[in-house]
Every structure is written in C-alpha cells, then in structure tokens.
Amino acid sequence: MITRLKNIQTFSPATAFLMAFCPLCYMLLIASRLSRIFGEDLFVFPTVTALFILFLGLGNTFRRTRAPGPEPGEKALPKIMWIELGLTFLGFFSVLGIDAFLFDSLSVINLEAGVLGLGLTAGIGFLSGHAFALFYHSGSPRLEKNQDRILDKISVLLAAGSASLLYAAVFSPALGDIKTAILISFINFLLTLQLFLARKERPVGRLWLSAGAVLSGFFIAVSLYSDQIEDKILQRAYLGRQPAQLIAKDQTSSQRILLYLARKDGWPIVETQKEILAKPSQYFILGMTNGFMQFSLPFESQMDPEHVFLLDPYITLLPYIKNILILGGGDGLAVRQAVQYKSISNITVVESGPAWVTAVKNTPYLQKLTRHAFEDPRVKIHFMDPLKWVLRDSRPYDLIIVNAPPGGTRNLIEIKTLSVQFLRDLKRLVSKHGVIIITSSGTVSSPSKISVQARTAREAGLTALVGTYGGKKGAWGKTEQLVLFHSEKTLASFLDSYKRDYLPRLKYGWKNLAKFGIITYSLPRPAGQHLSVYDPFISKLPFKTKLKLITEDYASP
C-alpha cells in the first residue's frame, strides 16, 4: 500500500486543489466564528478576508525574495509537507483556539479572541502563500510543461469556488464550526501524510506509521466528542470553573440552545430534581442561544428587572393595555412578566422556531422559572418568522414588543427592525393609543443613531422615546428600548405620567437593583434622513451637534 501511495504523483492538480481548499475553509471558519462573537459581520468578515489575502501575498513574496530561482522537487517536498502539517494544526485549533480564549472571559471582553483569530488568519495566509510559491517554483520536470501548470492553476481556482459553495451550503449549516474545522484539518492531515509517504529519501519506519495512526485516531476521537467539547467550552466561557448541570439542549436549523443549572455557592449539584425544586434559592439558571447568553437568573426569581422594565412602566401607566404581541420571547420571561397583570386579556407570542418553547414546556426547572406562563389560557404561541407575521396579522394590539435575538448579525437585524417598512407594518397593528417597544443594542451609546432612528420613526408616522435599563454594577448586559407612540400627544401624556407617578415609585422600588431611565430628544429639522435599508446610520452632523440632540433629562434614579 505504501508503495502505491509513493507512486501517486505529488505535484498534481489534486495536491494543488487541496492546498488551496483547506486554507480557504480555515479563513471562512475563523471569519464566521469571529463574526458570531463580535456580531458585527460587515466589519469582521472583510477584515479577515483582507488580512488573509495580504499575508498570502506576503508569504509568496517572502519565499520568492529568499530564493528567486526554482528549487528541485525533492528539496521542496519536505518543506511543503512541514508547512501543510503546520496548517493542519493551525486549522484544527482555529475555532477551538478562539473558543478556548473565551474561557472565563466572555462576560468581560472578547478582544483576546479577536486578536488570536486575526493572528491565526495571518499565519494561515502566510504559510499558504509560502507553500504555493514552493509548489509552483519547484523544479519538478512535470511543471516545466505549460499545460500542467495551467491545470494546477485551474485546480486552485476550482478549490476556491468549491470551498465557498461547500462551506456556505453544506459544512456550516450541517456540521457547525467545530466539526467543520476538524473535518477540514483531517483532510489537510491526509494531504500531509500523502506528502510524507511520497518522500523518496528513506523508507517509512514503524514509528512514523504509529505516529500517523495515533494522530488519525486523535482526529476521529475529537470528531466524535466535538459536541461535548463545544458545550464544555461555552460552559467555561460563561460560568468559569463553576460546576454546572446541563438541564436542556436542543438544536434546530436556526437555533442551538443550551441551559445550565448551577449552585450559587459554587459547589457541584448532588441534589435530586425534587430537592432542587423545593429549595430554588440555592441555584441559578443560565440560558444560551447560538453561543450567546439569553439570560442568567436566580432560580427563585419571580421577575427580573430587564423584563419588568420592558412591560411594567407601560402597563402601569396605560391601563387600557389589554392585548399584547410579543415578537420573539420564546424563553418565556417576557410572558412570565405579562401574565402577572390581571388587566391583560390576550398575549400573542410569535417565535421563529420551537426550540425554546419546547424546552420551557418540557423542563420542570424552566416551568418553575417561567411560573408555568405558557400554560396560561391567555397566551397563544405561533411559530413563524416574526417579520412575516406582521404582514399577515391584522388584529390591533395595545402593546407590541419586538425582542431581537442575542448576538450575531446584530447590525442587520437592527436595520430590518428599525426600517421604515417594518415600523409602518407595526403601526398598522398597534391601536391608536398603543405603544411599540423595540429592544435594541447600542442606541444610547451612539447618539448619532438616536437622531436617525427618531427620523425613521417619524417617517413611519410614529414618535419616539428611548428607554434604557442597566443592571446594577457587575451585572451582565444592558438593554435599550426604542419606545414608539402613535402621536406626540400620546407620548407627552405618557411622559407626564412617567415623571409624576412612575419615577418617584421607581426610586424606592428598584433603586438598588437596576437603573432605568427614559430619554427624550428633539429634532432640529422636521424632515430629513431616515434609516434607509441601504444607507444605514448616515448622519452628516458633527459630533457636538449630535450630543446637543439630547435635550431633556436622563431621568435615571
């Protein structure tokens, strides 16, 4: 068999294909992973691609500068082999390495993971460029034929196209990032093995064969346990070394959810389900969607500040609110808050997939956490893309809550949910005195967005306020709400009631738990730019003027 492998032509179009296919897949993997971590895909993906191209060229130039002339094939082969082995390891640890850097740090900062990802991209690009320069400029007799040289180049180009098509259509949706990284690095390892066996220097010893077998076994073992490894990494990223019990897990085409239960005192859970349910104050629950934290709550909590402020100010101050539409919110926490108000007669929940709702309904811990909210007869659940739902529905609602999913493609989801078209659809569904609340990220931290969003709302025939909620010091996350009213009159009336009745109560009630505030602002011009789907967040105003747009108080307790 080894003799047969030795006879395979080393400098062939197939080798060229694999030499291009694997690094390109690694680049796509790193870019996808970093995009999901940072959620700003339109910056992350181009940066990773640009860096890969730059270092590919630098690697190629470096090789050509050091040795301008052709090199004999026998000399080039071991060099290519070592480079491919290096690429195998870099590729294997691309996703795992980035995830490992998130250990104990996800709640704080992800910069290290970003730097590592870019470093890996640069390394993979440089090594690939170097390997290609060696491949094309080795003095192999076959490469002297122009026809074969063109065939090799066509293979490389086909590899680029195939890598993109396979990654986008097959690998990423079917296998996920970690399994794809393992699969591609295994293919790369096989290429390295073939290059190793094709050496003509000396016969292959048993030791090398055993090493090859051990490495192959390692790849297979890691592939088989990749799910557990990924879960463990996420657990470590969010919970550190705290022992936790996986209580629910589900995977659909669009969502991957994980739920952990942990003891507050840091000890491992040895109690039975019955004992845990009897003494909930000793535990907390952590929920994740697609690797991003959905919530982290004490198990005994009856309500949480984030969802209280999503509903309480509006239901308290606007007693005519009867019908609520919640777009998103399959985790049941918004519904848990809503069912506590007796005045509410209908709660419609529209969730894109059944993963969260099934987990909530089937897990006793989550049933307890959500206070069996989904079993309330007032709650109706529909599984449909919320963006499509607003087109088909025609019933009026007094309160509409748009709950964007955490992490990933945040910028584009914001563009869609804050576009004139979507806001007009929501306006059609909201009753004349009703309120629309859109949870948003980074609204207040970027004053330029406020004016654009307010203009977009005005373009759609709505007037806007911004509500912010920040947990007490040390708590995770910060939520911002874009609060939209039918008319300025309704807004003014709400604002008066908020300042007169709600704010004083807030100072005593939730003072120690959270900061909540409402920001109002005026627009210098009645008409102008709105948030276009295609030209987002354009503002030609200087920064000082943007800051002046915030004219009223930041009324936080």
Added chain:
Amino acid sequence: MPLPKRLLWLPSCAAGHGALTYTALATAFSYIFCDPVFVFSLFSGLYLMAWGLGMLRVEKSRRGTEETVALILFHSLAGILLANPGIWAVLAANETARVLLRTRHQDLLFLILPLGIILTVCCGWVFGVRQAAISKLIKTQKHAETQTGKTFWEQDYCGAFAGIMIFAFIFNPLWGLIRGILLSQVIALGVTDLVFFRASPQSQPRLLKILIFLTHIYILISLGAHPFVSNALDAISGF
C-alpha cells in the same frame, strides 16, 4: 505606447478597485439576505475563482502593448458599467419582486441569489482580466528596460487589502452602500481617464472612445441621481 513610470502603481490600484467592488457586492447581498456570514462565505471563493480564471485567460493570450492597453481600458470601463448599475439593479429587482410577490420581509433567495452569483462572477472575471493585462504590460516594459523585481506599489495583494478595508471601514459606514459604491467607481473612472490620456487617445479603437464617453455620461447621471435611488428603493419596499 508604453506606460510611463509614474503609472507603475496601477496594479495595486486595480487590485484595490477589484477587491473594493467584491466587498461592495457582498455587502449589498448581505443587506438583501440579512446573513453576512452566508453571503461573504459564498461570494469570497466565487469571486476569487472568477478573478483567477480571468487572469489565466490573459496569461495564455499573446497581445502587443497597444492591444493590452486597450484591453485594460476596455475592462476597466466594463467593470465600472457592470458593478455600479449591477448592484443598483439587483437591489431594485429584489425590492420589486418583494412587492409583486407580496413578501416584504422575506428573503427571495431563489430569485436573487442566481443574479448575485452571475454579477459576482462577471465582475471577478472582468477585474481578473484587467489585473493580468496590467501585470503583463508592466512585465514587458520592465523586460525592455532590463529591470527585475517588484516595487511595493506593484504588489496587488497590498492593493486588495487596502480596497477591502477602505470600503468596509470608510465608504460603507460613512456614506452608505449606494454612495460608497458610486464613489469607488468615480475614483476608478478617474484612474482609467489618466491611463487613457497617457496612452495616446487618438490611437485607441473607436469602440473604446464611445465606451469611455458613455461611462462618463453614466457616472454624471448617477452622481445626480443617487439620492433618488436610495429614496426610490425605500419607497418601492414601502409599498
């Protein structure tokens, strides 16, 4: 007519324009499908493949210097006329299809994706041909002047890096997609003009002269019309 030495930065500039157009295309389709990870993954390799095939096409051909300059100019203009109106047309097609099919917030993947792939492959091919022609021209010229080695500005990967970063971090965030892509094509037309007037315009084929005239007219109209394009796209999508 050989290129003057001052134009030796052309490879870097051309690669930058090509990469910038790729980023603009991928960004435009990200807005349409609302999934940049899928779009960038799919389009990166396809664009690189088309680019490489275009380069191979020129490497095989045997053209004289005059013909190569004409080829560069022709493909530069073709790229400008393909990329900018192409992106606008796909965006308009997407919004119109949504109106006609009454699916305002749905992704019309099956309708728009083939258009996107065709546009990406065509742009990649055109810019690949241009890139190879420029490299070939400079190589021939250097050979005549017995020069070897490449200067920093001749490295096309530096240009590609700069092009992608400029669009992703400056053009798109500051001016948006419609204005960003238009601005990049205006700069590209300026560079093409520079090459055209340096390379004896009188000796260029008539077809090329007509094409350069049409491109100028198109760019002037686009500069005036771009606010209407943004508003029209939003208006169409708003029913």
